[in-house]
Amino acid sequence: MGSEQIRRWESGALAHAVTDPFGQGPVPWLRGNVTYFDDTGQVVPWYVDGQAHPAATGAPAVPAPRTSGPRSADDVRRQIKGFTSTGAVAPGEAVDFHITVDPPQEFAVDIYRIGHYGGDGAAKITTSPRLSGIVQPAPLTADRTVSCHHWWLSWRLQVPSFWSIGAYVAVLTTVDGYRSHVPFTVRDKHPADLLLLLPDVTWQAYNLYPEDGRTGASLYHAWDEEGRLLGEADAATTISFDRPYAGAGLPLHVGHAYDFIRWAERYGYDIAYADASDLHGGHVDPSRYRGLVFPGHDEYWSAGMRRTVEVARENGTSLVFLSANSMYWQVELAPSPSGVPDRLLTCRKRRGPGRSVLWREIDRPEQEVIGIQYAGQVPEPHPLIVRNAGHWLWEATGAQDGDEIEGLVAGEADRYFPRTPLPDHEERVLLAHSPYTDREGVRRHQETSLYRAPSGALVFASGTFAWSPALDRPGHVDPRVQRATANLLDRICKRD
Structure with missing residues (x-):
């Protein structure tokens, strides 16, 4: 069981992230908690305990529970994981959070807005009341597509009309100290000099949730029955927005957007915000x-x-x-099983019927x-x-x-x-x-x-x-x- 569990923690998404030496980007609640390079220059994911001795197989050791400070939730034990089912929202609208907590216990949600904030990188905007956590049903899977659209609503955040538009992160923390993240966007339709588009479509393409060695799949990876990581030929062709992000809950490459936001807000640029899926849906x-x-x-x-x-x-x-x-890559977006628009993302790559979907291969480079x-x-x-x-x-x-x-x-x-x-x-x-x-x-x-x-x-x-x-x-x-x-x-x- 031990070695199998270690295999499940070998993150395909993080393995792919090695091609990007600037993974997440510093945010206040992550500083010191995410490591990509160890003392020998080897890339290691956030969950490997650098003080532990690796197993004889050379596999990374699963870290022992930390005795102080929050610990990152994972996709094997699902201590706390969540997603929003609403996409970007405007001030005055609501964000719906669907969250699983195992074992069931109370948890709270801190809402941060990304910005310069005197060099802090983000500011806490509000904290939820104590909420009751439940173990949500297992993700549904169909032909590598993983969806949690059937999870119960855990918390509805009514965004006050006076909140600033921008990139937000909900930080979920259980009573026993496990933590995960859910990014979301607050937008409006007022004119601005610049519109920043957060690449949520690409974020989902790389999302391997659940990173459990069994059911998780992205447009890049899936697992076989032995818990071995498979490549693009065996990956999903359709993925769902209705699921958490893998690992600590922040998308791969999210730091690139946050770097620009901190800098641009520091120098006072007039910026509006939207998601790539808003661009697709005609909301821009x-x-x-x-x-x-x-x-x-x-x-x-x-x-x-x-x-x-x-x-x-x-x-x-x-x-x-x-x-x-x-x-x-050219992609298509389709409604979720419950009819919500643009919650399923399809990219055929080299599998399945239909034409090749590289833009340059359909004479639109x-x-x-x-x-x-x-x-x-x-x-x-x-x-x-x-x-x-x-x-x-x-x-x-x-x-x-x-x-x-x-x-x-x-x-x-x-x-x-x-x-x-x-x-x-x-x-x-x-x-x-x-x-x-x-x-x-x-x-x-x-x-x-x-x-x-x-x-x-x-x-x-x-x-x-x-x-x-x-x-x-x-x-x-x-x-x-x-x-x-x-x-x-x-x-x-x-x-x-």
Whole structure:
């Protein structure tokens, strides 16, 4: 039983996260609790006890219960796990939480809003009353699709009309000290300079809940009957939004968005908030904003998402892609079994009927929107090499042609593909050209792109995972990237 349980804890999602050396991003309640690198430089998930001796098999040791401070809940014992069934909400609306607690006991929910807050990274907005926790039914599974839509409602949070819009995290804590997280978004329809789009569609694509070695599945992984992790050929083709996020309950790569939010709110940018699923569902009117900002890994796009963004660009709304590998897979969203719209996400990849769903394989390459497109993974961080330093984006950064910004090409990289069509443009410039070596030892390169559409819209693509962390993540901040990003946003927002 012991070794089987250890196998179940070998996280496919976290294994995939190794390609992103900037996983979660610091938030106040996680500092010191999440470790990706041990003393030897090996990547270890949050649940491995560095003080324990690994088993003879070399498998990580399951940590002994800590005697002080909160402990992260997991998907094997499900001490406390939850999700919201409501998607983004407006002030005055309600957020419905569905939570399982094992063993049954009281718990409380602290609500944090992500922001600068004097460097804290978040502020506690409210705390729930003590709530009675129950063990919810086991997740339902059908052909690798895992759903908890049948869980009872545990708590309804009525969002006061005076709350600020933004990215929120509910922190769930049991009486005996186990903790998990549930992210959610509060949005409204008021105009703003910038609309930040949280990539919840991509977050779910990577979500392996439950990470239990048996039933969990994402668009990347599932398990066989022996508890061994399987790859994409055996992964789910349809996944549900109605389930918790795996592990500690925060999505993979969520830190990229939080890094941008902390930095942008520190400097007073006028920002509205929405989810990618809002973009799909027609809840976003791009004409209300000067620019749309995609702050994190945003790989999975529906036809509706892409169409809305293309129309926005044609009507003069700028686009800012601060990560890499955006708009790569085409997906479909469908109603849940109970009829709630857009709660099931399907991406066929290489399985099942229907056409191939890479955008570039249906003659709609992402470069036609973004200006560059996905080139591959970057196994070790490399420097970003500045190009065209006389351009206004690099103004007052001190950057010169050929300068190296250490570690800025990381995780995954985009570049310009010469044989792939470019978008219509009035002007276009590549602002970085950065060699790196892939896993096979092949020499490749990353590029950073900016073009002006005929409408006047600017479209920027960083071409790397590490751009947002360079804005406001301790240990990764680079003033040149901060200033370049400010130059871009100030021009989009028409700041003097």
